[in-house]
Amino acid sequence: MDSDSAAPDVVHRTTCRICGGTDLERILELGPSPLANAFLRSTEDFAAEQRYPLDLYFCGQCTLLQLLDVVRPDLMFRHYLYVTGTSTTMAGHNQAYAQTVCEVLGLTSIDLVAEVASNDGSLLKCFQERGVRTLGIEPARNLAALASASGVETVNEFFTRSVGEQLRATHQPARAVVANNVLAHVDDPHDFLSGCRELVADDGLITIEVPCVGELLDRLEYDTVYHEHLSYFSVTSLLRLCDRVGLSAVRVDRVPVHGGSLRLYLSRSTGGHSAAVRALEAEERLAGVADVARYRRFATDVRKSRTALVGLLERLAADGKQIVGYGAPAKGNTLLNYCGIDTRLIPYTVDKNPLKVGLYTPGTHIPVREVSALVDGAAIADYVLILAWNFADEIMRQQQTYRDRGGRFIVPVPEPQVV
Ligand SMILES: [Zn+2]
Structure with missing residues (x-):
């Protein structure tokens, strides 16, 4: 709420939010990251961008996997781009x-x-x-x-x-x-x-x-x-x-x-x-x-997946291939920030949400364009990295024109896959 605006931006809690227990193990560090929905309006906003810890903890008592670094809700939910x-x-x-x-x-x-x-x-x-x-x-x-x-x-x-x-x-x-x-x-x-x-x-x-x-x-x-x-x-x-x-x-x-x-x-x-x-x-x-062991194994697999994805994109880029993104979902920003994928590998991404077009992705500062940018102009990108992978089937169906012109897709998780 607005009355909270004097409160700190982020608070680190020391107890589990379900059981109040303190048997909390840090499983995976994904940050520091900016807020996944804090898209930037212009290049002048880049310098003032805030980052916060993004670490997963497991509660040994009630088994809840959770973040303990809590960003003030009004910073995230008072203006929301996910429609x-x-x-x-x-x-x-x-x-x-x-x-x-x-x-x-x-x-x-x-x-x-x-x-x-x-x-x-x-x-x-x-x-x-x-x-x-x-x-x-x-x-x-x-x-x-x-x-x-x-x-x-x-x-x-x-x-x-x-x-x-x-x-x-x-x-x-x-x-x-x-x-x-x-x-x-x-x-x-x-x-x-x-x-x-x-x-x-x-x-x-x-x-x-x-x-x-x-x-x-x-x-x-x-x-x-x-x-x-x-x-x-x-x-x-x-x-x-x-x-x-x-x-x-x-x-x-x-x-x-x-x-x-x-x-x-x-x-x-x-x-x-x-x-x-x-x-x-x-x-x-x-x-x-x-069981906490399952979560430790997950963290190891996540680090391997990151290495594989970054390796694939760098190899393609070294071969002179152009890669662009599809989607600017919040989850895409965790992936881009954690993997360190920015405009050196992806010059732009596209999104159907008109509220996001014209903005820059948080942290990685990739411009968001209209979906039509994929097939506008004489040359198309060789690969499209699908950041909104939960809609991958829908996206690939809709992009028949791009596919007909020889474009290919990369689905980044669980293992990067070229489709
Ligand atoms: Zn708990």
Whole structure:
């Protein structure tokens, strides 16, 4: 919030944000890095750019993988460039999501769906189309304004327990409280989930979607680590959190979005976690997700992957090949900064989000151009490094013209691969 602006930019916490424990081992150092969404407007901004530690820690007590260096939230979330509506993959995901929630809860026109971190309102629109009432809560001023202007009532706040209490009083208890890709962003997940618990109706459900740490480990998705993502949850660590807040997990789905996510359905009932959820937790433990050795091996593999990617790009550049980027996602900035890939290897990248075109990537200062730059002009780049690799299939399909002219793609993780 603005009242925090006298607070330091970054605070290093010394305890786990779920269990309060101090048995914390540093697993991987990816920084110091600038904020992954802090794109720069002009070359004059380069000198003033701030960098913060970006290190992953594992809690030996509750198994949560997390960042302990916490950047002040208003520096990251008051103006946000990730607009949900820009991706067709996400649009399909939103439609399917709304349908599932409406069916599971049997929602009708008297019911309210509240979404925390509702972005530009894209998902809530899908609920409106099904005749359900909606309420958005979004801390980014620009996105809250965009959503409200398009007919999705949106409160411009960071979500907390007290905001949850207030909204329950001013609106009505929500049959569904949706929180996608936000729990991992908050430094106090107890307060956040307590707010969801306050807002949800007794016969309602809270649905939480978070990237799955198992996918991060298995697919070496280290570039999904950035300052905004404070927690990297597993079913195991999420259940420890729910236990503390007084919520029961009634169902868990695995969803193939953002490189592999978990969707949990939580209820105020005191019946405890369902057998299916417990089974998934047991399965996860067998895969080593609760064991620090698995995380140490991950760190070793990440360092190898970096060496391989930088080696490939340098060899291509030495052969006189031109390489450009596709996408300017936050994750791309972790990858570029960690690997030290800047304009010497990639003169520009392209992105579909018009808010990013014309800006420079944080830390590596690569200009962002329109997607049409890939095929404009007589010569095309020999290779396109796909920074938005979770949309790689969609991107390669859309870039038929570039492929027809002989262009090739590089997918950077888990191992760099030329397609
Ligand atoms: Zn812990």
